[in-house]
Amino acid sequence: MIYLDNAATTFPKPEMVYEAVLNNMKNYGANPGRSGHKLALEAGRVIFKGREMVCRLFNIDDPMQVIFTCNATEALNLAIKGVLEEGDHVITTSMEHNSVMRPIKSLENNGVENTVIQCDEAGGLNPRLIERAIKENTKLIVVTHASNVTGTIMPIEEIGEIAKRKNVLFLVDAAQTAGVYDIDVKNMNIDLLATAGHKGLMGPQGTGILFIGEGVEVKHFKEGGTGSKSQELTQPLMLPDRYESGTPNTPGIAGLTAGIEFILKEGLDKIRKHEEEITSCFLEGVKNIPGIIIYGKQDATKQAAVVSINIGEEDSSEIGYVLDKVFDVGIRPGLHCAPMAHKTIGTLEQGTVRFSFGYFTTKEEVKIAIEAIRNIKEEVI
Amino acid sequence: MIYLDNAATTFPKPEMVYEAVLNNMKNYGANPGRSGHKLALEAGRVIFKGREMVCRLFNIDDPMQVIFTCNATEALNLAIKGVLEEGDHVITTSMEHNSVMRPIKSLENNGVENTVIQCDEAGGLNPRLIERAIKENTKLIVVTHASNVTGTIMPIEEIGEIAKRKNVLFLVDAAQTAGVYDIDVKNMNIDLLATAGHKGLMGPQGTGILFIGEGVEVKHFKEGGTGSKSQELTQPLMLPDRYESGTPNTPGIAGLTAGIEFILKEGLDKIRKHEEEITSCFLEGVKNIPGIIIYGKQDATKQAAVVSINIGEEDSSEIGYVLDKVFDVGIRPGLHCAPMAHKTIGTLEQGTVRFSFGYFTTKEEVKIAIEAIRNIKEEVI
Numbered sequence: 001m002i003y004l005d006n007a008a009t010t011f012p013k014p015e016m017v018y019e020a021v022l023n024n025m026k027n028y029g030a031n032p033g034r035s036g037h038k039l040a041l042e043a044g045r046v047i048f049k050g051r052e053m054v055c056r057l058f059n060i061d062d063p064m065q066v067i068f069t070c071n072a073t074e075a076l077n078l079a080i081k082g083v084l085e086e087g088d089h090v091i092t093t094s095m096e097h098n099s100v101m102r103p104i105k106s107l108e109n110n111g112v113e114n115t116v117i118q119c120d121e122a123g124g125l126n127p128r129l130i131e132r133a134i135k136e137n138t139k140l141i142v143v144t145h146a147s148n149v150t151g152t153i154m155p156i157e158e159i160g161e162i163a164k165r166k167n168v169l170f171l172v173d174a175a176q177t178a179g180v181y182d183i184d185v186k187n188m189n190i191d192l193l194a195t196a197g198h199k200g201l202m203g204p205q206g207t208g209i210l211f212i213g214e215g216v217e218v219k220h221f222k223e224g225g226t227g228s229k230s231q232e233l234t235q236p237l238m239l240p241d242r243y244e245s246g247t248p249n250t251p252g253i254a255g256l257t258a259g260i261e262f263i264l265k266e267g268l269d270k271i272r273k274h275e276e277e278i279t280s281c282f283l284e285g286v287k288n289i290p291g292i293i294i295y296g297k298q299d300a301t302k303q304a305a306v307v308s309i310n311i312g313e314e315d316s317s318e319i320g321y322v323l324d325k326v327f328d329v330g331i332r333p334g335l336h337c338a339p340m341a342h343k344t345i346g347t348l349e350q351g352t353v354r355f356s357f358g359y360f361t362t363k364e365e366v367k368i369a370i371e372a373i374r375n376i377k378e379e380v381i
Numbered sequence: 382m383i384y385l386d387n388a389a390t391t392f393p394k395p396e397m398v399y400e401a402v403l404n405n406m407k408n409y410g411a412n413p414g415r416s417g418h419k420l421a422l423e424a425g426r427v428i429f430k431g432r433e434m435v436c437r438l439f440n441i442d443d444p445m446q447v448i449f450t451c452n453a454t455e456a457l458n459l460a461i462k463g464v465l466e467e468g469d470h471v472i473t474t475s476m477e478h479n480s481v482m483r484p485i486k487s488l489e490n491n492g493v494e495n496t497v498i499q500c501d502e503a504g505g506l507n508p509r510l511i512e513r514a515i516k517e518n519t520k521l522i523v524v525t526h527a528s529n530v531t532g533t534i535m536p537i538e539e540i541g542e543i544a545k546r547k548n549v550l551f552l553v554d555a556a557q558t559a560g561v562y563d564i565d566v567k568n569m570n571i572d573l574l575a576t577a578g579h580k581g582l583m584g585p586q587g588t589g590i591l592f593i594g595e596g597v598e599v600k601h602f603k604e605g606g607t608g609s610k611s612q613e614l615t616q617p618l619m620l621p622d623r624y625e626s627g628t629p630n631t632p633g634i635a636g637l638t639a640g641i642e643f644i645l646k647e648g649l650d651k652i653r654k655h656e657e658e659i660t661s662c663f664l665e666g667v668k669n670i671p672g673i674i675i676y677g678k679q680d681a682t683k684q685a686a687v688v689s690i691n692i693g694e695e696d697s698s699e700i701g702y703v704l705d706k707v708f709d710v711g712i713r714p715g716l717h718c719a720p721m722a723h724k725t726i727g728t729l730e731q732g733t734v735r736f737s738f739g740y741f742t743t744k745e746e747v748k749i750a751i752e753a754i755r756n757i758k759e760e761v762i
Contacts, residue, residue, distance in 0.1 A: 008411065008416055012407065017406075025394065025636075026399060029390065029394065030711065033717075034713060035386050036698065036702060037712065040389070071487065073603060102614060108552070119639065204406060204630075205632060206628075224458065224478075226426065230716040231729065233479070243482075245454045246455060247452045249586055249630060250586045250587070252587050252630065259668075331416065336611070337606030339614065
């Protein structure tokens with residue numbers, strides 16, 4: 001199959017990711033941070049190394065500020081619900097994924113107000129609108145680094161500057177950008193960074209990351225065994241233990257660590273340039289097919305390697321079905337768990353046919369996909 | 382290393398577990414339940430198969446009642462906090478792990494009362510004490526199926542009968558028993574069953590299970606993308622989606638599915654008999670060393686394959702250190718994240734040296750461990 005669904009999860013992973021997972025499971029599959037024997041210590045070391053790798057990638061000082069979660073959704077829930085309390089106000093955008101929108105909507109029941117900044121039809125965000133929405137009780141700004149529907153890259157540096165100046169916490173959802181785009185939590189004034197481990201970071205599914213900036217108070221929502229302060233019946237408040245109760249996903253984190261090592265070895269620039277080239281190639285190809293609607297910026301330097309299209313008014317799911325069955329091209333049609341983003345770009349009813357590329361996507365694959373779209377277009381209209 | 386720390390996580394796993402993880406990652410590493418293409422559907426199928434395997438193992442009717450979590454701790458938090466509300470009363474035992482005790486203690490701040498039933502010095506529980514503790518506002522009874530410190534098996538059938546008769550919900554923590562002991566949610570009147578995927582079920586770390594009985598209302602604490610009802614900004618209430626936001630640990634669940642297949646193929650009886658034999662062999666061996674204190678029932682038919690000992694008044698961590706460094710035997714010393722259990726058996730200060738066995742533990746390994754204990758005993762006293 002030609003796999004063009006990398007915004008859902010990257011596939012394949014680098015060989016060293018598979019090897020790291022298997023090596024952990026087969027050779028030191030003990031419980032990290034629990035016992036003190038050799039295998040347990042080795043398992044603990046790979047997790048600590050993972051934290052260090054995350055630090056290197058995002059310019060974080062202290063590995064203890066890196067929390068491993070089971071996915072980006074958990075990281076976002078933890079950050080959003082851990083920070084916001086009754087009477088607080090949160091600002092977000094109309095391009096967010098349900099992993100941001102649903103927690104924020106649910107907090108309305110707890111007396112947390114929200115403002116959703118309307119983005120333009122290409123998914124673009126004017127940071128001044130965020131600044132203007134800040135009120136006395138605004139505690140948090142939550143913005144995706146790039147839309148999972150249109151790929152549109154958000155001006156997070158400018159928002160970080162605003163957040164810092166206004167003394168508001170800033171949470172970035174980097175699920176679509178980590179491992180491809182430069183993210184520097186210090187320079188960008190990011191207080192909380194949530195991301196998936198299995199997308200651009202090339203780790204296995206079942207992994208996510210939350211960075212918690214110094215002095216940011218985040219409530220936990222799970223308690224349990226932490227391997228620390230075992231004699232106490234209350235959750236220890238030290239990081240990262242406070243947020244990592246129970247046995248972690250050690251093989252997953254071992255794989256994620258290898259994924260980040262691979263990225264650091266290749267270099268973000270090389271990875272991003274490849275993805276830009278692929279995206280550019282795809283955009284040019286589909287622009288040449290009459291009757292194809294392309295959403296978003298339509299500019300590979302202004303969007304992550306995600307392109308949403310439609311073929312006239314055809315149902316996106318049907319196009320997805322044909323791409324899979326007839327052309328062996330795997331994409332994701334529909335709403336991509338981001339209904340407000342689809343409302344923003346005008347596709348809430350139709351959904352879109354989303355193509356998303358990765359570091360291992362080749363131009364040949366993209367060309368086959370373009371030809372498939374052309375064929376479907378000629379068939380249906 | 383002679384690995385006798387299976388209560389923390391079983392190691393090694395069956396070969397087919399490694400193969401299932403790798404096969405998922407390499408051959409169909411797509412995002413399940415999100416897109417509709419072949420690889421995504423195949424990933425979705427392995428997860429559904431996993432739910433079916435769990436159903437077969439625990440006599441559950443509907444695969445949709447099986448929730449996959451990242452570990453047993455998450456499953457327990459979800460069950461305990463999802464069920465209990467202000468004004469409710471919960472009953473538990475003094476042998477519980479911190480993954481039960483800490484959530485229950487934290488709920489005191491939300492106006493949830495608790496009663497902790499005192500177990501005897503061998504970790505045994507008199508179910509009549511539970512019955513007597515039931516009050517008008519008692520909503521939930523939480524009991525471990527077997528202690529992770531002494532292995533003591535709890536009378537869950539009798540407690541289930543009491544819970545049913547008194548119309549109180551019954552949550553069983555099966556982290557130390559699933560995959561080894563018969564668990565039948567119907568016959569045992571279990572409303573909620575939480576367990577780890579990486580212990581007796583032989584799956585990878587990063588997996589846990591919560592069974593939610595029909596009609597049991599459990600609040601969720603995470604919202605996000607579910608791949609269902611994507612157009613809505615509120616969390617869908619259908620099972621299992623309600624509790625499984627975001628990308629699941631597909632390789633982990635694939636491995637867990639293979640682990641349960643392995644168990645069903647071998648048969649619980651064969652597995653349990655092997656573990657009983659090994660435990661018996663160890664108990665006999667250490668009973669013959671003067672000066673060794675053995676905790677718990679000291680009867681392989683009344684305890685899971687977990688034995689806690691001490692060598693006189695020696696610090697358990699030091700014994701653990703010597704066992705690892707000198708004898709290459711990996712065990713877990715200390716409090717095992719269960720301080721009240723240690724208080725119950727009188728070892729809150731000293732901790733215990735915990736040996737825990739698995740299906741792959743051999744008698745030869747046990748004999749080496751016994752000799753190591755004998756050697757240490759002769760050295761230190």
